[in-house]
Amino acid sequence: AMRRGAARAYLDVASVKGGPRRELEALGLDLAPYIGTHPMSGRERSGPLAATADLFEGRPWVLTPTRDTETEVLNLALELVALCRAVPVVMDADAHDRAVALVSHMPHLVSSMVAARLENADETAVRLCGQGIRDVTRIAASDPRMWIDILSANPGPVADLLAQVADDLEETVTALRALQSADQDKRTEGAAGVEAMLRRGNAGQTRVPGKHGSAPAAYEIVAVLIDDQPGQLARIFADADRAGVNIEDVRIEHATGRQAGLIQLMVEPKAAPVLGAALRERGWSIRR
Template sequence: MRTAVVIGTGLIGTSAALALAGRGVTVYLRDHDPSAAHTAAALGAGTDQAPPEQVDLAVVAVPPAHIAATVADAQRAGTARSYLDVGSVKGGPRRDLQDLGCDLSTYIGTHPMAGRERSGPLAATADLFEGRPWVLTPTPETGTDTLNLALELVSLCRAVPVVMDADAHDRAVALVSHTPQLLASLAAARLREAEESAVRLCGQGIRDVTRIAASEPGMWVDILSANPGPVADVLSAVAADLDETVVALRALQSADEDKRTGGAAGIEAVLSRGRAGQARIPGKHGAAPAAYETVAVLIGDHPGELGRLFADAGRAGVNVEDVAIEHATGQQAGLVQLSVAPASAPVLSAALRERGWSIRQ
């Protein structure tokens, strides 16, 4: 791949363009908003000038509802040898392309499983896709050259290719991406009218659950409009679980001991199913999930403190598998939670105490 055009210079399109440009590909940028393409160009993602000739690959990074029309227009103009999109829904655009009579031999649907709460070219980074799954949904019509260019794009962005059927992909993202977005928004919406005294008690749990609720609503309306059926199916199952959970909680309020016992069993069943599901989430580097222990360290909100903590952990010969920070309310301090292998936890705790860190149990 020597040349590419990126159509749509939002977060995903500009990030892909930055990755390609950084690895020697000449990238041309298009957007219905010229200022967005100009901004992406200023960031080093390519040029917002028109390509002088047909490029190798067109990367269509527009909302799902506009993918088919954008690909069709680009094919009619002979923009590229091959075309792919990076939309979060795959089945609908593919069927729309068929209805428009597009050349499916030069097209492949793809979806990089990466993103941020922020949108637009200014949120883009060249390393957004590194180590992340990038789904490819070839059809029997997809040409070998097109598939190879798509694989080259994934490689240049340092992502991990995953081949799936388009409709299976849509069901999967409904479960692991689209429904969690709605559930996070529903949970965060409870805070909108909450008393200030309650909101001030927010800890790491509610922050974890609601983090993605900060996403741009308009973008998610586009995504959910393109995949409503599978998302509704998952939400229906969640709603049934919620109904059962409400019944169980009401039973716990009862004066009847048998009802309370049944309610407790119902709650335990919900929590156990949740724990079993969470255990299926892939662990480090996609391997089976591992059990870690947490070493909680009190840290001041000062420049260089995190660096000093990580350096001391390194001197102890302990590999930190994951990290989370819980900020203290009203204080310039917080708890840094270092996840390590169980055998390493006492070693790390002792070493950090020796270096003056305050360890919290």
Template sequence: MRTALVIGTGLIGTSAAIALASRGVTVHLRDHDPARARTAAALGAGTDEAPEGRVDLAIVAVPPAHVAATLAEAMSAGLARGYLDVASVKGGPKRELEALGLDLTAYIGSHPMSGKERSGPLAATADLFEGRPWVLTPTRDTDTEVLNLALELVALCRAVPVVMDADAHDRAVALVSHTPQLVSSMVAARLEEADESAVRLCGQGIRDVTRIAASDPRMWVEILSANPGPVADVLSGVAADLDETVRALRSLQSADEDKRRDGASGVEDVLRRGNAGRARVPGKHGAAPTAYETVAVLISDQPGELARIFADAGRAGVNIEDVRIEHATGQQAGLVQLMVDPAAAPSLSASLQERGWALRTT
């Protein structure tokens, strides 16, 4: 791939453009808002000047409702050898293109499984897709050359290609992406009218659950409007679990010992099923999940402290698999939770204590 045209310079389009441009591809940028394309160009994503001839690959990075029309326009104009979209739903756009009677040999659907709570070109980064799955949904007519262009795009963005059927993709993202967004928003919505005394107690648990609730509502309305059925199906199952859990909790309030026992059993059941589901979430580098041990270290909120603790862990010869920071309310301090291989935890703890760090139990 030597040339590409990115249509839509939001977070995903601009991030892909920056990644391609940084690896020697000549990238042309187009957006319905020329100012966004100029912003992306200023960030090193390419040029907002139109290509002189046909490019190798056109990447359509517009909201799902506009994908088919944008692709149809680009394909009719013969802008590229191959055409690809990055919308978060795949079945609907494919059916719309088929209904338009377009030749789909030059088209392949795709969806990079990466994003942020922030949107727009200013949120873009070249490493947004590194190590992340990038789903490809070829049609039965997709030409091999176009598939190879898509695979090259994924490789240049340092993502991991995953080939799926379009409708299977939509059911999958309803479960692992779209429903979590709604559930996170629903939990966060409970905080809107909560007493200030309750909000002040927010810890890492509520922060983890509500992180993605900060996402742009307008963007998510567009996404959910393109995949309502599969999301509703998953939410229906969640609603059934909620109903059962509410009944179980009510039973725990009963004076009847048998009802309290049944209530405890019901709550335990959903928690255990949650354990089993969480255990299936892929771990580091997509491998089977690993149970890490946490070494929690008290840290002051001063420049250089994080660098110092990571350096001390390196001197101990221990690889940090993951890290979380929990800030202390009303204090210039917090806990850094270092997740490490269980066998390495004792030596790391001893080494950090020798270097003056205060450890805490979690």
């Protein structure tokens, strides 16, 4: 398309940015009308039937202009991002690839590795799956063919991160084996090793951006038992609205073998007792 002069500006929306830029350079093309982009939004499903009108709304959309990218081309890309109601983020292409390896590509492989443990697991064990395993394995449902393309374009940074994860796994396995020891000193050492890993996880998790990309906030959970029937969620949100409480986030944990579930309403700490009292008054079953 660039050789044909088909347009004033050209962009891609690939999940990696350094590779496409280097390929264009190798082809001897003028990069003035080109800009690499990556809308950081997606789903585990693909194709037209999985499309949603608000897919990009409020999501980061990375732009990786080169030194040769014309200002007009950057402005056109920014206009597209604005029309999709996304948030523009300008980055260097290689820095972007290292970043997505950390926050997207490596986690996807780890999710797949955890999900793979379920493939031949005993059915009785699988039936005990709760929200934790669902959260960890959700993205493992994505199309492997698409991910082969993504990982083939960014293998180095992903392999480096997985090597670090492998080191942590080895240390954690060693610590857990020590907890099996009859020697009290070894058990103490093992417990310290496991605790250190868990605390590192705590520290890392607090760096994940919160609502609207702001600093993460500590919310209180008001857990409510609901029946799996039409209108239940609408009722509970309406009751929260009557109580003047804003629901910051929500999760649903489905009960095994029952047509019911536990909805976790995350609210500001000072609003939790207000919401709990209001929902009890309206007949909801609150769980602690």
